[in-house]
Amino acid sequence: MTHRYWLAALLGCGLAGVAASATAAEQTEVERGAYLARAGDCVACHTAPGGKPFAGGLEIESPFGTIISTNITPDPDAGIGNYSRDQFAAALREGKRADGANLYPAMPYPSYAKLSDDDIDALYAYFMQGVEPVSEKAKESDIGFPFNQRWGIGLWNWLFADAEAFEPKAGQSEQLARGAYLVQGLGHCGSCHTPRGLLFQEKALDDSDDAYLTGETLGGWWAPNLRGGGDSGSGLQNWSADDIVDYLATGRNDHSAVTGEMTSVVANSTSYLSDDDLQAIAAYLKSLSRGADDEQEAQSETTPEQTEQMLTAADVADKPGARLYLDNCNACHFANGRGAPQTFPSLVDNELVNADDPTGLIHVILAGARMPSTPGKPEALAMPDFGWRLSDDEAAQLATFVRGAWGNHGGEVSADQVAKVRENLPQDLESSKPDFQD
């Protein structure tokens, strides 16, 4: 009997096409580039839903209009096959197309500017030799005046994209330097987690500024403050380095689970990183200091014990939010709100639950959520959708309850806020609504 991979043609990630003539050294370089492309999560933006890897075509909503990602396969006409190594480097670091035009800064070139020459070489080798060429051009972006004037981006670049190649700090351990390089560079974590200024620029591109990675709300979802606060800091919800590593590797840890945009980051990028690299990222995030304001305990009307006692006694006659919690959530998240390690996220001190903008929490209540299937934890554990079952009022009461229970401090949610989130839910959502045909 022959042993072969009959489904290899369906391989999801375009890693298959390394030229047969490549030498062992070239092959190693291509594999290193493939790993770095994972770290940079290139595939997330440069692949349309159901499309070929790196062939572009994903529509990215931006404040300026819809940006459509480009084909970065090595096809000479539709993709970047004609790019020289230096043109490729300029695109990554400076946002310059081969013809000299400026790329839209949806491309995180202000972060990729940190990349080392060695890593650029490896990425170039991968994109030229390791990616299957796709001859279809992606659609043009639909950007209106004045943002379609790409020269304007030059000005923006002059103002904001001034990051230089990464240099470790004096005395920084090898691990911290590696973590900083990955977070600031390929990981481009700041794209979502650093607050943006008036011209939508990230307020900081590295930890030389205290605003770096202090969190930002994107499309209503809170991308949390990632600064751990140093050795004794309580940032990142007091997660240990291993908790951070678990989260990035598998989309779940003993406290929480990934939701929203970060789900695809874990699925396509961080779950492929080595344990050493994830440990380095965790160590670096833990090492970042926090401002005095961040450390202040937010006020809550409840304590974990009070809420647990009230729910256990089912003393909810005049508490509609608590009653809705018992009827809908308690089966998995339990009366103590803490769920179970690696399976059911804790709602206590949870960033999504306590965010200023409750959009993310409302979204999860209405539409459910699903963890990614990762190599380390393959089970795509899911929370079902409750939107079919809860009215706007009920969802608002439930969200308000959860945001104030067990010492949480998230503030009230209105039915109008729920209605707005409901209106914007995707049409093709998987639903657990009963639908029996017998």
Place this chain on the structure above:
Amino acid sequence: MAKTNPHVDVVLVGLGWTSSIMGMELTDEGLSVLALERGPDQDTVPDFAYPKMADELTYGVRYQLMQRPAKSTLTVRHGVKDTAVPYRSLGSFLPGNGVGGAGTHWNGHTWRPQPQELRLKSYVGEAFGSDIIPDEMTIQDFGVSYDELEPHFDFFEKVAGISGKAGNLNGEIQEGGNPFEGWRSSEYPQPPMPRTLNDTLFHDMAKDQGLHPFPLPAANSSGAYTNPYGMQLAPCNYCGFCERYGCLNYSKSSPQTCVLGALKQRKNFAYRANCEVMKVNLDSDGKKATGVTYIDENGDEVIQPADLVILGAYSLHNVHLLLLSGIGKPYDPISGEGVVGKNYAYQMNGGATLYFKDKEFNPFIGAGANGETLNDFGVEQIDFGQEGFIGGSYFNAAMTNGQPIRNMPLPKGAPSWGAEWKQAVQESYGHTMTIGSHGSNMSYRDCYLDLDPNYTDDYGRPLMRMTFNWKANDVRMTQFMKQKIDVLSKALGPDDYKLSFKDFDSQYDVRPYQTTHNVGGAIMGTDPSTSVLNRYLQSWDVHNVFVMGASAFPQNIQYNPTGLVGGLTYWAAKAIREQYLPNPGPLVQA
């Protein structure tokens, strides 16, 4: 005209426990593996999601997750002279439908057999003399020993994350476990589930009686657990919707929660739902399978070529497919010759319902495999010569659910309708507990499966025919258990109790639910003239066909079958990987 698919290395028929396990094992070898499942695809979310799964009428009474008799059934008769009629309305047993199979809708009782049960005929002969075996009883040895299977039981328990307490670790008896069990190489992967009131009452009473109670080994997760495949179980919340339901909480071990997420990641695995296999195709001399023919989701006939065919459908369907495909000689009860369909067996159960006026059992706090059990009256404990039967039983006091339609036990004399019925329900709901006897069932010359001469299915294929009835040996066994349970029931001091056991005039009745432990028909053994499969679950006749599942049991053990089915599957997988693939051919010379 049937279309022909591209060739695969392995085709798996069905996608429940056994095919999920085989999928993992054979994709590990780099083989391309395709599973064909007759029912729909289904997963925890959205298919078993809270709260819709907690719907007794839809799932418990109308059997939403089960096969539809109008689509797939068999005929049943009591004896070889009777005419069989179709099993048109589900009752006695409930074959599952869809991805996960019966592994989605079971309760989760996960036992290993006793070492003696795997070599029952030899054991009886050695211990009591083979002359105590009645003439018409056709029990056999499995052909594989407990020691050989132990590592595979152990691994299956780790995959399924079983909650329990070991009673025998490498020969050392452990306090709190089953002192009579076969040795285990390691403790259960999870601690036992917490006790409910009925468990505690039964445990304390049994101790007082000098018996050896221990927690039922449960495929209901007592905590958050990650298995060797990285798959996860979440802590059971005792919602009381296990049997007949998919678990809404990721807490019941199933192909979905324990295997399939990992298997689906593999590029050399694929599965197709709503594809029903019609038969295994053989080459011109009938010695080798060339693949299978199936009907796809559009109703089109498809030929699927494959080098290796592994039947992992429900036990009854495995036998049906062998009969339809002409693999092995069909069994003839008159001559006693032939093997396919031979030794169909079931399970001899009974029990007591105890009513306590002043005790609140809160039965809605339940789990499928919650319970306290004892093994003091097991196959390996009883002097068959003295008692006059072959067999045994384990007892359990389980609190699986408090579902209102089917779990409304009423005291004797309560009316079955009207205001007084309502009154009785109000007074007695939550005031009862049960003690069950879960017993072995021997195999007999005239209990078997063959093709029905009169009835056909939608595709024109003959239905399978089951010929089965209760036999005096097994009734004597259950009557013995009745006396024991009567004593234990009295000792618990209920206000009232009822005993329900088969008697000598009992006929097999397909209407009330009994158990979905249908075994035999494609039995394993050491002799091709008395078994369908060799000790590696490989067909004696067609070497590239293997048959998983409880259809391989030569008679039924006293326990629920899944633990043994899991262990046998890993055992067969090891033989395929280490012996068959390097050198395809019969693994045992006939």
